[in-house]
Amino acid sequence: MNREDRGGRVRAEGGSSVVSLVVYLAALVFGMSSVLLLRRPRTAVRNPLTLSTCVAIALGALVFVCAAPATLSAVNELTGIPNFGAPLTYGMLSAYSCAVVVLLINWRGGPRERVRRMVLCSVAAYGALVVAVVVLFALADADTERLTDLDTYYATTPFMREMILLYLVGHSAAMLVMCAVCVKWAREVTGLLRIGLRLILWGALLDVLGFQLTKYTAVVARWRGHDLDFLSTTLAPPMASLAALLCSAGFVLPRLLPAVLAQWRGLGDYRRLDPLWSLVKSVSTAPKPPAAWWQLPQARLQWREVSIHDALLALAPYFDHRVRERVRDTALGAGRSPHEARLAAEAAMLADAARRAAAREEPPETAGTYRLHATEVSGTGGLVELAQALGRSPAGAASNAAPGGAVPPSMA
Incomplete structure (x- = not known):
């Protein structure tokens, strides 16, 4: 390997390390939100809304863990299959999208049978999407390992192209539904719930515009013979992390802030009783x-x-x-x-x-x-x-x- 190739590899590994750090931090924030909401496991399991919220946040954290270049490299090496981390990450992202839809269904509520039917339909649809992602990856020719630019590198490769587009469309559908629901409900509620809905809305919009739109743009640019890979490799990961931070704050704030304020008032009364x-x-x-x-x-x-x-x-x-x-x-x-x-x-x-x-x-x-x-x-x-x-x-x-x-x- 010549000096220029070694230098390029060192820069790539350095960039992957930075991306991994950002993604792992986002996963930590998401995961802590789930732990805070699940502080009473027995009560949470009996509450479909709390349970679906925790599942959605936990899956979101797993998506970030799987998407980190360090994790992708470890998974590829462990399985011996180049880019095996890609269908794993995309399948996890599809599961997270499904969990978001289920969360919205439980949040809206309604007759139990209707809620159950809608949940089952959502799980079936996204389950089929996960199967399709795996099948398309198995049919594709993707022998060159790509840790940070797989979407753009294989944007024109048969079957990989369809797999990439499919996971993006599935995630976009979930986020757009979340945006629509948050806009509608924010007009009907007040207080902390409205603030939480607005935070979730801003996070979902940032996901759509900062992550998905940049991915779509970079992929379409590849289709047309242009190179806008930096949108997918440099801009999209931090935007997704920031979107996760906002969404987790929106999920947690209405649930935990009243309890935190009650503890703060309790501390004040405790001291005033001195x-x-x-x-x-x-x-x-x-x-x-x-x-x-x-x-x-x-x-x-x-x-x-x-x-x-x-x-x-x-x-x-x-x-x-x-x-x-x-x-x-x-x-x-x-x-x-x-x-x-x-x-x-x-x-x-x-x-x-x-x-x-x-x-x-x-x-x-x-x-x-x-x-x-x-x-x-x-x-x-x-x-x-x-x-x-x-x-x-x-x-x-x-x-x-x-x-x-x-x-x-x-x-x-």
């Missing part, structure tokens, strides 16, 4: 869960909420209504609303009760049954309000600074 927890944690008898850094905020918040309620129940015999009434009257006289006055009064009474319990004093004579506002409302909102009122009161601030969360007697 003043209340610092005051009553020495009284709580609730069993502590095993400390784990991977516990989600909602789980931590739930345990703290249960522990606080347990502590409030233990402190109830120490509630001094004279303290509560005195602080309430003072707050009302200062122009605060009845609700704010009640919270301030309950915070003062609770701080006093925590002091009495820490000092092992006898319950006050005025003790009696009284329900705190935080125990009358569902959720953590009432506890958060009480914690914030406690943090604003002098007694609450002193309780947080005192050892063990107890209020010093001087603050009673």
